[in-house]
Amino acid sequence: xxxxxxxxxxxxxxxxxxxxxxxxxxxxxxxxxxxxxxxxxxxxxxxxxxxxxxxxxxxxxxxxxxxxxxxxxxxxxxxxxxxxxxxxxxxxxxxxxxxxxxxxxxxxxxxxxxxxxxxxxxxxxxxxxxxxxxxxxxxxxxxxxxxxxxxxxxxxxxxxxxxxxxxxxxxxxxxxxxxxxxxxxxxxxxxxxxxxxxxxxxxxxxxxxxxxxxxxxxxxxxxxxxxxxxxxxxxxxxxxxxxxxxxxxxxxxxxxxxxxxxxxxxxxxxxxxxxxxxxxxxxxxxxxxxxxxxxxxxxxxxxxxxxxxxxxxxxxxxxxxxxxxxxxxxxxxxxxxxxxxxxxxxxxxxxxxxxxxxxxxxxxxxxxxxxxxxxxxxxxxxxxxxxxxxxxxxxxxxxxxxxxxxxxxxxxxxxxxxxxxxxxxxxxxxxxxxxxxxxxxxxxxxxxxxxxxxxxxxxxxxxxxxxxxxx
Amino acid sequence: xxxxxxxxxxxxxxxxxxxxxxxxxxxxxxxxxxxxxxxxxxxxxxxxxxxxxxxxxxxxxxxxxxxxxxxxxxxxxxxxxxxxxxxxxxxxxxxxxxxxxxxxxxxxxxxxxxxxxxxxxxxxxxxxxxxxxxxxxxxxxxxxxxxxxxxxxxxxxxxxxxxxxxxxxxxxxxxxxxxxxxxxxxxxxxxxxxxxxxxxxxxxxxxxxxxxxxxxxxxxxxxxxxxxxxxxxxxxxxxxxxxxxxxxxxxxxxxxxxxxxxxxxxxxxxxxxxxxxxxxxxxxxxxxxxxxxxxxxxxxxxxxxxxxxxxxxxxxxxxxxxxxxxxxxxxxxxxxxxxxxxxxxxxxxxxxxxxxxxxxxxxxxxxxxxxxxxxxxxxxxxxxxxxxxxxxxxxxxxxxxxxxxxxxxxxxxxxxxxxxxxxxxxxxxxxxxxxxxxxxxxxxxxxxxx
Numbered sequence: 063x064x065x066x067x068x069x070x071x072x073x074x075x076x077x078x079x080x081x082x083x084x085x086x087x088x089x090x091x092x093x094x095x096x097x098x099x100x101x102x103x104x105x106x107x108x109x110x111x112x113x114x115x116x117x118x119x120x121x122x123x124x125x126x127x128x129x130x131x132x133x134x135x136x137x138x139x140x141x142x143x144x145x146x147x148x149x150x151x152x153x154x155x156x157x158x159x160x161x162x163x164x165x166x167x168x169x170x171x172x173x174x175x176x177x178x179x180x181x182x183x184x185x186x187x188x189x190x191x192x193x194x195x196x197x198x199x200x201x202x203x204x205x206x207x208x209x210x211x212x213x214x215x216x217x218x219x220x221x222x223x224x225x226x227x228x229x230x231x232x233x234x235x236x237x238x239x240x241x242x243x244x245x246x247x248x249x250x251x252x253x254x255x256x257x258x259x260x261x262x263x264x265x266x267x268x269x270x271x272x273x274x275x276x277x278x279x280x281x282x283x284x285x286x287x288x289x290x291x292x293x294x295x296x297x298x299x300x301x302x303x304x305x306x307x308x309x310x311x312x313x314x315x316x317x318x319x320x321x322x323x324x325x326x327x328x329x330x331x332x333x334x335x336x337x338x339x340x341x342x343x344x345x346x347x348x349x350x351x352x353x354x355x356x357x358x359x360x361x362x363x364x365x366x367x368x369x370x371x372x373x374x375x376x377x378x379x380x381x382x383x384x385x386x387x388x389x390x391x392x393x394x395x396x397x398x399x400x401x402x403x404x405x406x407x408x409x410x411x412x413x414x415x416x417x418x419x420x421x422x423x424x425x426x427x428x429x430x431x432x433x434x435x436x437x438x439x440x441x442x443x444x445x446x447x448x449x450x451x452x453x454x455x456x457x458x459x460x461x462x463x464x465x466x467x468x469x470x471x472x473x474x475x476x477x478x479x480x481x482x483x484x485x486x487x488x489x490x491x492x493x494x495x496x497x498x499x500x501x502x503x504x505x506x507x508x509x510x511x512x513x514x515x516x517x518x519x520x521x522x523x524x525x526x527x528x529x530x531x532x533x
Numbered sequence: 534x535x536x537x538x539x540x541x542x543x544x545x546x547x548x549x550x551x552x553x554x555x556x557x558x559x560x561x562x563x564x565x566x567x568x569x570x571x572x573x574x575x576x577x578x579x580x581x582x583x584x585x586x587x588x589x590x591x592x593x594x595x596x597x598x599x600x601x602x603x604x605x606x607x608x609x610x611x612x613x614x615x616x617x618x619x620x621x622x623x624x625x626x627x628x629x630x631x632x633x634x635x636x637x638x639x640x641x642x643x644x645x646x647x648x649x650x651x652x653x654x655x656x657x658x659x660x661x662x663x664x665x666x667x668x669x670x671x672x673x674x675x676x677x678x679x680x681x682x683x684x685x686x687x688x689x690x691x692x693x694x695x696x697x698x699x700x701x702x703x704x705x706x707x708x709x710x711x712x713x714x715x716x717x718x719x720x721x722x723x724x725x726x727x728x729x730x731x732x733x734x735x736x737x738x739x740x741x742x743x744x745x746x747x748x749x750x751x752x753x754x755x756x757x758x759x760x761x762x763x764x765x766x767x768x769x770x771x772x773x774x775x776x777x778x779x780x781x782x783x784x785x786x787x788x789x790x791x792x793x794x795x796x797x798x799x800x801x802x803x804x805x806x807x808x809x810x811x812x813x814x815x816x817x818x819x820x821x822x823x824x825x826x827x828x829x830x831x832x833x834x835x836x837x838x839x840x841x842x843x844x845x846x847x848x849x850x851x852x853x854x855x856x857x858x859x860x861x862x863x864x865x866x867x868x869x870x871x872x873x874x875x876x877x878x879x880x881x882x883x884x885x886x887x888x889x890x891x892x893x894x895x896x897x898x899x900x901x902x903x904x905x906x907x908x909x910x911x912x913x914x915x916x917x918x919x920x921x922x923x924x925x926x927x928x929x930x931x932x933x934x935x936x937x938x939x940x941x942x943x944x945x946x947x948x949x950x951x952x953x954x955x956x957x958x959x960x961x962x963x964x965x966x967x968x969x970x971x972x973x974x975x976x977x978x979x980x981x982x983x
Contacts (some may be wrong), residue, residue, distance in 0.1 A: 385906055
């Protein structure tokens with residue numbers, strides 16, 4: 063959406079201020095549409111009343127994302143790919159994190175195949191209050207044998223826990239065999255090339271699935287293919303402009319991605335504005351050393367998470383890479399418009415009472431939730447005081463002065479914390495704020511004991527065993 | 534002449550005979566038939582099939598009516614009804630031909646891709662030189678140049694004049710380090726000069742940063758006069774340009790850094806750092822008086838950065854070519870999103886002409902080692918998937934923290950792990966097109982082993 067003025071969207075609304083969408087006014091709803099926090103479908107009169115049909119059509123055209131959004135898979139594991147509106151995340155936000163599709167191959171022994179599928183679909187990590195996962199499985203045909211590929215896809219579906227698939231082969235007969243098994247799960251097929259595009263187009267039509275167009279390192283060729291497919295009525299497209307893992311072609315790869323994103327969101331070139339696929343898996347073609355290949359795969363992933371990759375085929379299941387890549391993607395796709403601070407004050411974790419400790423941290427949401435999860439997941443009953451550091455973490459706010467002994471004193475006063483009601487009146491400082499303990503002892507003399515906790519809240523459980531209750 | 538009967542009458546009659554309804558079909562008026570349709574519309578083929586269906590229903594009704602003794606034949610002519618509803622085969626063929634069936638294109642269209650550059654980028658980043666050789670009154674073997682960019686990093690709009698540089702950390706007293714880092718420095722941990730040599734000769738550092746952390750009143754409270762001996766030691770040990778850091782104590786740093794600036798006069802050192810919460814003017818002036826570059830450190834806030842830069846220039850008199858910014862590095866998983874976007878906004882603002890922001894940027898990438906995922910043996914959360922070997926996790930954490938900020942515009946990285954340094958060098962050089970590699974087959978991944 064290029065439109066930035068709610069007024070221009072307001073013109074396409076009923077303008078009745080009926081409040082059915084939950085907003086007080088149509089103008090407020092229009093502002094929500096601009097920010098993409100509201101959807102067109104939420105204006106029920108516009109959808110239901112025939113007299114608004116023309117406005118509805120116009121509005122839908124205006125608010126459509128600059129980069130087309132496509133759906134892969136079905137049900138609650140379905141992924142949205144593309145749908146972006148900006149070049150840099152601070153301009154609004156990036157919306158649909160690129161799904162990570164980890165590969166399996168049709169020449170794998172069944173037990174190993176099932177094991178790998180299980181590893182992919184069960185991987186998870188807790189971060190800022192939520193479980194994070196990876197999303198997809200890419201099934202590669204190494205054998206080029208339709209029957210073997212179909213059998214492999216079948217096994218993956220049976221064990222894949224609803225993860226959407228990418229069926230990968232340049233052989234239309236192989237793709238067809240896979241689609242026979244999996245079409246109703248709406249997989250993405252990879253890929254139509256300059257050699258097989260006619261057959262693959264027919265498959266995409268027959269089975270009603272999104273299709274990848276692969277024309278490595280030739281954007282004219284890629285655009286020609288996209289225009290041709292769109293001309294046939296096939297617009298659920300993913301583009302593979304080629305991912306070179308090293309050398310000068312890697313530089314060219316990044317430039318291609320930058321140019322494709324620019325064409326889509328800055329120049330509104332709709333005929334090339336499709337989600338772009340990245341192949342970090344290619345890192346494995348550069349080294350036989352799995353540590354090196356895995357690190358390099360993470361580096362490639364990072365480059366294209368930041369600059370325009372919409373979907374990725376990956377290989378390394380090494381925890382170091384999966385964790386690093388997931389966090390980077392999470393950080394880049396975090397909506398910068400949402401507040402990242404918690405309200406300063408006293409929080410209860412579990413059912414704290416007079417014998418519970420008071421842990422001190424800052425009101426930076428990430429810090430607070432990390433401390434809270436470390437306390438809660440170990441079944442500790444405790445208070446947490448979140449000090450207002452303007453949303454800055456412990457280490458930085460100690461260095462920058464946003465966290466100080468007097469600030470801590472003021473915060474306890476404001477919260478009206480009842481030290482007298484505590485059996486062990488004591489506050490536990492983060493280890494990184496240990497240097498405040500002397501000054502705090504003076505400030506809280508006769509009121510509360512100052513204890514120094516671990517440098518990382520992950521060690522609170524061990525700290526409790528050693529130091530709580532205080533002697 | 535026989536009396537005519539309409540379909541609705543027939544329907545009514547059938548209803549009286551306990552035929553409750555005709556599923557999916559509502560008969561209105563005499564011949565009008567309404568169907569509940571989706572949004573797809575009705576094509577001629579569908580109309581044909583529908584006509585067939587209607588005819589069949591009509592025939593069934595007629596048969597049914599006949600069976601219950603209704604004198605259908607005398608009232609209607611079933612054959613005529615059927616043929617009136619179903620089109621002739623000739624029409625059918627025409628209808629089928631009119632359907633826009635999927636047709637594969639006969640050839641690929643021929644399209645050209647082109648896209649412009651960002652026309653709003655009109656102002657280059659200030660070029661800053663670190664280090665001074667004999668010719669310029671110093672003793673460094675070479676200088677390091679930062680800045681000069683006219684576009685976002687690695688964008689096709691303009692060539693980056695200088696590759697991002699790495700300065701490796703050296704401390705003036707032993708400090709706590711993650712195991713994966715410590716193993717590389719155990720032999721030099723009490724000898725800053727040797728430490729610096731190792732960083733340069735063995736690990737390929739472009740520069741070294743001497744952190745005078747022992748001056749912290751809460752640590753050793755080393756007096757400035759004594760602490761700066763470490764600076765002299767490092768300047769003797771290596772001939773790369775250096776950076777000098779304090780302890781971060783806002784009262785002590787201005788004293789320590791001013792003294793350090795004096796003893797390294799003429800070496801064009803990067804003094805780290807001036808901050809709005811301390812006597813930045815004293816530090817700024819020490820840089821001016823001794824020919825150094827001032828690192829302007831703010832915390833994730835673009836307006837504070839502008840304020841500090843402005844004050845350093847206008848009040849302390851630091852020239853434009855002697856300012857580098859540290860807008861704060863929040864590491865991967867610990868707020869990288871803020872650091873990333875703050876830096877990206879600063880760099881975009883600078884390119885668009887905000888002359889309070891047109892300076893090279895520095896990142897304290899070593900902060901990555903403060904993130905639990907980089908150093909903890911295992912997850913504190915029992916339900917996490919296995920975290921694997923921490924010796925592998927730590928370096929990648931430092932690599933990705935640095936690399937993503939390289940994409941946002943950082944020119945110089947303060948780092949610790951030798952492998953992280955090597956990877957960051959390799960990827961940034963690759964994206965500048967400076968590394969040759971044998972081309973890989975773009976499609977080989979499809980067939981590779983797992």
